[in-house]
Amino acid sequence: MLNNKKVPSMVKDQQLIKVRRAQMIKGAVKLFIEKGFHRTTTREIAKEAGFSIGTLYEYIGSKEDILYLVCDDIYMEVSKRLKKQLSENGTHLERLKQAITSYFHIIDDMSDEVLVMYQETKSLQKDALKYVLEKEKEMVEMMQNLIQQCIQSGELTMNEQESKLLAHNILVQGQMWTFRRWSIRKLFTLDEYISIQIKQLLYNHTSTI
Amino acid sequence: MLNNKKVPSMVKDQQLIKVRRAQMIKGAVKLFIEKGFHRTTTREIAKEAGFSIGTLYEYIGSKEDILYLVCDDIYMEVSKRLKKQLSENGTHLERLKQAITSYFHIIDDMSDEVLVMYQETKSLQKDALKYVLEKEKEMVEMMQNLIQQCIQSGELTMNEQESKLLAHNILVQGQMWTFRRWSIRKLFTLDEYISIQIKQLLYNHTSTI
Amino acid sequence: MLNNKKVPSMVKDQQLIKVRRAQMIKGAVKLFIEKGFHRTTTREIAKEAGFSIGTLYEYIGSKEDILYLVCDDIYMEVSKRLKKQLSENGTHLERLKQAITSYFHIIDDMSDEVLVMYQETKSLQKDALKYVLEKEKEMVEMMQNLIQQCIQSGELTMNEQESKLLAHNILVQGQMWTFRRWSIRKLFTLDEYISIQIKQLLYNHTSTI
Amino acid sequence: MLNNKKVPSMVKDQQLIKVRRAQMIKGAVKLFIEKGFHRTTTREIAKEAGFSIGTLYEYIGSKEDILYLVCDDIYMEVSKRLKKQLSENGTHLERLKQAITSYFHIIDDMSDEVLVMYQETKSLQKDALKYVLEKEKEMVEMMQNLIQQCIQSGELTMNEQESKLLAHNILVQGQMWTFRRWSIRKLFTLDEYISIQIKQLLYNHTSTI
């Protein structure tokens, strides 16, 4: 189970905290996309969020908390959407392919956010970094589970180590769609990218009779 | 062919420029590894390089030039080493596998540097970014050439689009060894990582007769 | 006669004002002792007093009013206690010595409060400062009266100027027990301190027959 | 022996450090007298000292360092001047009286500075406070030495405890001339103050034959 790092707030109303932080995250993501975390000032974030710098600091303890909230939020969103789209029908292999396809679509849809998270995560302090990496780990495990089921059903053939690496490769190739956009989007449409990647990821592992 | 972005210097002596910039890069890489580009000050870089802040600015125009020099230098080093190790013997497929193996070993050896380059590249201004991405492109092409030769010789079967994506995947999986170190190095030794990745990258494409 | 500086309040009920200000003073003294006036925030005072920051400002006009209330309160307390203990028996000299002893005991008992008052008084604005100094003056006069009576009765011999200075010296030596605590309390117990000070203060003035 | 707390500086030239810090101290004292340490901003100090805020921070580590430098400087100055004026002639008692007189004159001359030091010392962090109190202790000891010599020569009669307290009393009465200025200067000229205090301090202890 995942715990959230506690971001301190001076405000008591939990509902209000949610609302304000959502405004904050939205503004921050926009600015981080444009100029990165370090080049964005807390003042700009407050303004973009629609309130004063003083109010901003009623809802966080430090600038870095904003980065944490942003990263946390993006992971939540990605994983929430992915879980919602996991299919219950078809063979295990079809389900896995469906998961990959969904994941790549979600990442494409949240391209900017994912890129931000991907590039700025390293600026988090150890503490917060741990929580975020924990989430990434959770996604790897989810993907690995789907692979394991294919293995158990005989639809894929590989050992556990290979399945773990495959899971990592899938996730990285999703992120790659954002951080190599400068090159890859000139070569493929999203659907082409997905279908080729799936082919390269899976088809050598298929046990052909 | 690649041109270097011109980094301005007040000093005429080209040899001296080379020497000083090398000191600078060495110091900067060390500091960027420790604390990242934004958290490293020019003063610290000058000190680490062994000269004064005034002297530092005799050899660059702005702090960002240092980042460019660092990124440029790391790419140069990786690609220089890789070229040196490209084999002329064996089948094309063996040469490709050898190139991947060499590449992964080089990245492992320059782990810290590659990570820095990987994480800070985005902080470069458009101008400099273009040059650095150009280098990455060159490496993709080099890898794709090796793949194409396998295709032409019939050792691999895939279309051009697939070969391009494969080249990207290889490079990204090399970098992945650094930016997923927190997880992957717990799961595999470098040699395991290399052999499994090669298997997953290539073996479904092998035309089996 | 002493007037109180008027501290404005939005609240009508005089009894309630008294209660709330008492809570406020109690909390503030505690915090001022710990961290001084400037390092204590109004929020902290409100919290310590047991009500909200909004309520705090219903009973004062500005942060400085709290300091005034605190200083005023401490003077009141010291002088109230002292008056209560002034003896009506014995010779005038015995009464004076009794007063000094009482005063030193009171100061010892209210050590923290006296120290706060002593150190923060200077932060009061002119206006408020005047009122507080007025109280100090009143205490000097009270002490001087006791001395004058000794002079009139022939138990002490000195002119008026000397008696005034003596009164000041007594009060300062009382405060000294707090502001030199770092050194003096290592050298003397309170009772030793009192007896030696009385000896040095008075015995050369005693007319010995 | 007294060690100075080390105040960090980015500048290497020791002579320059001395000069700039002297400017700084002079400006700071002026401002602290006017508005106290907490109400004075670093910018104001820089401006008063005649340089930019950036330059200010080349010579100190934090605002509090300025307060330490100020307090340290004032103690140095007082004790330097006092030592210079200690007489080598006359009886021990005459020397003591001379020392007290000199001390009171020095304090009068440096009235503002002493008041500042007296009122702001408590704002120093533990570390710095220790050093400053150490200096005060040294002055107490110096005064006590003079007293002891009078005792040994039979010019004064008292035990060691009494001599220690006497030393403290002398120093406090010096400071009192500044922190009770609001009242005492209306009652006495400096010379009157000195002569009465000396009389009250010493004459009961004189062994009269």
Add this chain to the structure above:
DNA sequence: AATGAATGAGCATTCATTCAT
């Protein structure tokens, strides 16, 4: 009367860059 969220002027501190020596 009580509350506490909102405000924004104000502050200490940093750091890339310049330029006189």
Add this chain to the structure above:
DNA sequence: GATGAATGAATGCTCATTCAT
């Protein structure tokens, strides 16, 4: 060419005070 002192705009953060509820 080298040095390093000087600069000041910029930034993260605080906190006394207000006011709608």
